[in-house]
Amino acid sequence: MSERRSSESGFPIKGVYTAADLPEDLDSRLGGPGEFPYTRGVYPTMYTSRPWTMRQYAGFGTATESNARYHQLLRAGTMGLSVAFDLPTQMGYDSDDPIAHGEVGKVGVAIDSIDDMRLLFDGIPLDKVSTSMTINAPGSVLLLLYQLVAEENGVPGSALNGTIQNDILKEYIARGTYIFPPKPSLRLVADTFGYCRKEVPKWNTISISGYHMAEAGATPAQEIAFTLANGVEYVRAALAAGLAVDDFAPRLSFFFVARTTLLEEVAKFRAARRIWARLMRDDFGAKNPKSMMLRFHTQTAGVQLTAQQPEVNLVRVAVQGLGAVLGGTQSLHTNSFDEAIALPTEKAARLALRTQQVLAYETDLTATVDPFAGSYVVEAMTAEIEAAATELMDRVFDHGSAVDAIEAGFQKREIEQSAYRIAQEIDSGERVVVGLNRFAVDEEEPYEPLRVDPAIEAAQAERLARLRAERDAGAVERALAELRTAAEGTGNVLYPMKEALRARATVGEVCGTLRQVWGLYRPSDRF
Numbered sequence: 001m002s003e004r005r006s007s008e009s010g011f012p013i014k015g016v017y018t019a020a021d022l023p024e025d026l027d028s029r030l031g032g033p034g035e036f037p038y039t040r041g042v043y044p045t046m047y048t049s050r051p052w053t054m055r056q057y058a059g060f061g062t063a064t065e066s067n068a069r070y071h072q073l074l075r076a077g078t079m080g081l082s083v084a085f086d087l088p089t090q091m092g093y094d095s096d097d098p099i100a101h102g103e104v105g106k107v108g109v110a111i112d113s114i115d116d117m118r119l120l121f122d123g124i125p126l127d128k129v130s131t132s133m134t135i136n137a138p139g140s141v142l143l144l145l146y147q148l149v150a151e152e153n154g155v156p157g158s159a160l161n162g163t164i165q166n167d168i169l170k171e172y173i174a175r176g177t178y179i180f181p182p183k184p185s186l187r188l189v190a191d192t193f194g195y196c197r198k199e200v201p202k203w204n205t206i207s208i209s210g211y212h213m214a215e216a217g218a219t220p221a222q223e224i225a226f227t228l229a230n231g232v233e234y235v236r237a238a239l240a241a242g243l244a245v246d247d248f249a250p251r252l253s254f255f256f257v258a259r260t261t262l263l264e265e266v267a268k269f270r271a272a273r274r275i276w277a278r279l280m281r282d283d284f285g286a287k288n289p290k291s292m293m294l295r296f297h298t299q300t301a302g303v304q305l306t307a308q309q310p311e312v313n314l315v316r317v318a319v320q321g322l323g324a325v326l327g328g329t330q331s332l333h334t335n336s337f338d339e340a341i342a343l344p345t346e347k348a349a350r351l352a353l354r355t356q357q358v359l360a361y362e363t364d365l366t367a368t369v370d371p372f373a374g375s376y377v378v379e380a381m382t383a384e385i386e387a388a389a390t391e392l393m394d395r396v397f398d399h400g401s402a403v404d405a406i407e408a409g410f411q412k413r414e415i416e417q418s419a420y421r422i423a424q425e426i427d428s429g430e431r432v433v434v435g436l437n438r439f440a441v442d443e444e445e446p447y448e449p450l451r452v453d454p455a456i457e458a459a460q461a462e463r464l465a466r467l468r469a470e471r472d473a474g475a476v477e478r479a480l481a482e483l484r485t486a487a488e489g490t491g492n493v494l495y496p497m498k499e500a501l502r503a504r505a506t507v508g509e510v511c512g513t514l515r516q517v518w519g520l521y522r523p524s525d526r527f
Contacts (some may be wrong), residue, residue, distance in 0.1 A: 007264050009221035011384045017376035023383045026374075029274065033369040037277035039270050039382070040370040041328040042293040047366040053331035054356045055080040055132060055297070060343050061105040061456050063119035069346070070124060076350050077357060080130040080162075082333055083120070084108030085142070090177040092138045092511025095460035104457035107343075108134075112464055113506045117145040118152070126150040131162035132207070132297065132331075137179040139166035140192045141510050144498045147200060163204035163253055163297070166192060169230040169402060170209050172521075173411045174216040179511060182403050184518035188493065189234060190241040193248045195494040204253040206234060207297060213411075214257035215303045217419020220268040221385050225392035226402075226411045227254060228275055233402040235284055245284050249291035258324040258332075259301045260316055266372055267381035269296070269327030274386060275393075298324035299333040305340040308444065309435035313337035318355050325365050326372060332356055464506065471504040479503045480513050487517040 006012050014021070023029055031037055034044030056073050060066060070081055085108040088100035094112050095104045104110050111117055121131075126149070135142045143164050147157050168185040171178040178185065189206065196205045210218070210227035218226065231252065238248050256272070258265050276294035280286040300320035305313045314337045321334050334352040336344030344352070359365055372378040392414075399405035406412075425431035432438050479500035486493045493514075500510055 007220075007381065007384070008259065008261050009219045009264065009385055009388055011381075011388065014377075014380075017380055019376065021376055021380040022374075023379065026379060029383070030373060036281070036289070036292060038273040038293055040373055042273065042295055042330070044369075046328060046369040047325070047360075048369060051360040051366055052325065052329055053080045053130060054078050054353060054360070055082040055130075055331050055333045056349055056353055060084070060107075060109060061453065062459065063109055063111065063116045066109040067120055067122050067124070069349070070121075072346060073349065073353065074124070074129070076353050078353055080132065080331060081124075082132040083134065085133070085135050086110045087177070089142075089507060090135060090137070092141070092179050092507060092515075094464055094506050094508030095457060096464050097508055101457070104460055105453075110456070110460050111142065111145070111507060112460060113467055113504055114145055114148055114501055115463065115467055115504070117142075117149045121146070121149055125155075126153065127155045127159040129161075130331075133162070133164045136165050136168050136171055136175075136177055137185065138507060138511050139164040140188055140195075140494055141497065141501065141507055143192070143196075143200070143203070144494065144501050145507075148498065148502055157200040158202070160200050161202050163207050164192075165209060165255065166206040167209045167230065167255075169233060169406065170212055170227070172406045172523075173226065174213045174218075174415060178521050180514065180518045181521040182406070184487075184514075185521075186233070186237040186403075187241070188514075190237045190243070191492045191494050193238050193243060193251070194241065194492055196251065197243075197247055203251065204295075205248070205251050207253050207255040208234065209255040211255050211257045211299055213415055214259070214301070216415050217422055218415045219418050220259070220261075220264055221388035221392060222411075222414060222418060223256065224268060224272040224275070224385070225389040226396065226415075227256070228272065228279065228389070229393050229396040229402045229405070231276070232279065232283075232397075235280075236401070239284075245280070245286050246288040246291050249280060249284075249286055250288060250293075252295075253330075254294055254296035256296050256298050256329075257301050258298045258320040258327070258329075260304055260319050260323075262319055262323040262326070263377060264381055264385070265320075265323035266327045267378050267385050269298075269324075269329065270378070270382045271386040271389060272296075273328070274382075275389060295330045297331045297333070298327075298329040300324070300335045302335050302339055304433075305335060305337070306433060306436050307340040309441060310337050310341060312435050313340065314351065314355070317352065318359075321355055321359055322365075325359055328370065467504060467506070475503045476500065476505045476509070480505055480509060483510065483513050484517060487514055 030039050033040040056078050086105050087103045089111050093100050095110050193205050196203045208231045210223035214223045273294045277292040280292040300317045317334050324332050334355045336348035336352045338348045396405045429437050482496040486496045
């Protein structure tokens with residue numbers, strides 16, 4: 001029997017729910033599917049007309065190795081690609097930079113220049129796949145490289161579909177792969193909004209992320225409160241840059257986690273849609289319904305996977321994926337069962353995709369829209385999370401803005417307290433983790449993880465040396481000077497950035513140019 005008596009967000013879970021637990025204004029809180037406030041989903045038909053986009057997050061070693069994995073996933077039936085980049089790329093450093101030593105190709109693919117991006121997507125029809133790139137501080141750089149490769153293959157920007165994470169604020173809260181101070185970082189985000197509206201109009205210009213905060217220990221209420229507060233900050237930055245709300249808001253998207261606490265996760269997703277719809281309509285005056293729709297990608301909870309008895313993670317991921325679908329996600333990545341040990345093997349990645357395919361094609365989940373609507377427990381939980389998240393957002397804005405709260409350490413402190421509580425509950429056995437603190441086995445079966453060849457770093461350095469020898473150094477220098485001038489002024493930096501990348505400037509050189517103008521952010525800095 002489960003010992004759980006309170007939710008992840010801290011409110012008590014009752015043994016029995018009745019009609020008395022439903023909000024009195026339930027009808028207005030619900031609306032219909034595809035209708036304000038979008039509690040029941042952002043589209044009228046949801047999965048009855050087509051399933052969610054099935055993505056698998058992949059990328060390791062070299063661009064060539066990752067390209068082979070993408071082709072395997074596409075053959076297995078995945079509908080969208082999701083690119084993981086290594087730490088040097090995420091931090092805007094080239095593979096031959098001393099600071100990159102030991103990290104090249106380890107947690108994702110190394111991308112140093114347009115040459116690597118060509119290899120990464122070789123043979124993949126970029127006008128037919130949807131690509132999500134998990135990249136933040138240099139997100140605009142990787143997007144432009146993707147666009148350049150597409151153009152070389154005859155695919156215009158207007159035909160590209162996908163997302164860049166581009167969510168820098170959560171990096172200051174929970175993850176740490178920032179480069180520049182917040183103000184120029186927000187400018188870069190707003191420039192990306194403006195650029196994509198004209199040049200890549202179907203691209204989702206930001207994926208405002210609660211996932212990493214949840215991985216750091218945030219509760220469901222904290223996850224949506226701090227994520228939506230960051231969303232408000234991005235909207236304000238875009239408005240300050242002169243963009244109209246209905247010109248950019250329809251391309252905003254979000255990224256959440258799905259935990260094993262299925263009922264609360266379903267309630268969380270429904271509450272998040274409702275809060276965002278009201279914010280966009282009432283606070284920002286959005287008129288376009290698409291500006292009020294909270295569209296989101298979900299990834300199952302990597303933090304809940306265990307290295308002990310890793311096959312049990314297949315069950316966890318299936319439950320987490322089920323919660324995401326019942327919560328109305330637009331796309332889903334299911335983690336591989338071996339990700340708590342190493343990068344996923346090909347077999348593990350295929351099993352993760354098969355989990356989604358079973359949910360989509362063997363269950364009746366796609367037969368009806370929002371099957372939990374009116375559920376005593378889910379509607380009560382949705383109202384509880386909505387109230388808790390709204391109160392937390394008010395506490396963020398009491399600091400002035402999400403950025404001011406970040407400076408004060410508010411979000412980070414709140415998340416750390418939740419993480420500490422969870423760790424204590426696991427250590428004491430109050431929180432059961434199957435195979436870890438209960439139902440353990442004396443001996444684990446042997447497992448052979450995927451290993452990244454350490455020779456990759458030297459090979460990338462050789463590729464960079466060859467690139468620098470072959471390219472027109474004068475053209476690169478002139479293009480980087482144009483980028484520097486734009487960064488010092490107020491113009492959109494993505495246009496000169498694209499020309500520098502076209503001239504085969506490297507990711508590190510582009511980011512280094514911006515560092516010279518905007519500086520580096522350190523947590524002790526004031527902004």
